[in-house]
Amino acid sequence: MATILVVDDELGIRALLSEILSDEGHTIELAENAQQARAARERSRPDLVLLDIWMPDVDGVTLLKEWGSSGQLTMPVIMMSGHGTIDTAVEATKFGAMAFLEKPITLQKLLRAVEQALVKTSPRPAPPAAPVVGVGLNIGNSYPRPEVLPAMAAGTLPMPSAGLAPVTPLPHQGLASEQLFELDRPLREARDAFEKSYFEFHLAKENGSMTRVAEKTGLERTHLYRKLKQLGVDLSRNKRGSGI
Known part of the structure; x- marks a missing residue:
């Protein structure tokens, strides 16, 4: 399971996303503005960030650009907005966002986007030196078919x-x-x-x-x-x- 940072200035959105993703087994970090998001990123090194675009201090696209220009965009970022446009989504993607979710976010779209982001960024296991034949029980990554x-x-x-x-x-x-x-x-x-x-x-x-x-x-x-x-x-x- 992954550590996911949810950045949104709306308490209800943070609580809802935290509850859904926690039920999926993920560890959730929360931030309500860019300042808290920067601190949380340094503290927990999240595997994924859900980042709201419209925030009171610094907007999400600006924070995304900041992470990208400083070499801190080491994790996938999914942008979220209730007032987004196609141009906004394209701009966010250009600066490193992996996906764009329009609010209100449905459960199915949220889980699919999170799943795809984590799968794309997870390291692939090295191939075995030789094919495994027969039945193995908990030997490395081998399990009975x-x-x-x-x-x-x-x-x-x-x-x-x-x-x-x-x-x-x-x-x-x-x-x-x-x-x-x-x-x-x-x-x-x-x-x-x-x-x-x-x-x-x-x-x-x-x-x-x-x-x-x-x-x-x-x-x-x-x-x-x-x-x-x-x-x-x-x-x-x-x-x-x-x-x-």
């Missing part, structure tokens, strides 16, 4: 121990080379992929018993059904008679 987890739970694939070398699948198991979880994608997509693998693992381990899976995962059965349907988990292959 989703389709392997049910087989591990069912006992048809050896279960490696954390810290040991990846297990190379036997030829008769018919598994392709390792495909790791793709971490360089939106948080919600990565979380859904993990949750789907998690539930498929427990369904296979409990022979498709929804009752036991509900107890194991701490979910009420109705909630569990909805969750599995939402994630696209195939329940037909896990049904085992009255154990459902």
Whole structure:
């Protein structure tokens, strides 16, 4: 998660953006004018700045120019305004802004802009020296691919121990080379992929018993059904008679 500096002279806007972005797991710094924004930038070294254009002391475009000319524009900046024009947006982009959000800002547009800004500026992981084959558990950035987890739970694939070398699948198991979880994608997509693998693992381990899976995962059965349907988990292959 990122440290995000929100600069806006309106208390309500600062509070709203802080609440939304905190719920997404980010650390939020707040400033109501350019002076506070300068201090917050030096203090917290934010990964992203949401900067209002119209402020009482120094406007956002002027502050953006100041950071750019002094070599302090080391983070992406998203400009915000309720009275902006196309010319204003173009000018802000010319001086280094990554995006422009028009107020009132919708939740969807805010999260998409923040997500895109952070993804574009995050460093790419170095490629591995050699391809990883088999199943790895928490070895560096290696995680079991989703389709392997049910087989591990069912006992048809050896279960490696954390810290040991990846297990190379036997030829008769018919598994392709390792495909790791793709971490360089939106948080919600990565979380859904993990949750789907998690539930498929427990369904296979409990022979498709929804009752036991509900107890194991701490979910009420109705909630569990909805969750599995939402994630696209195939329940037909896990049904085992009255154990459902």
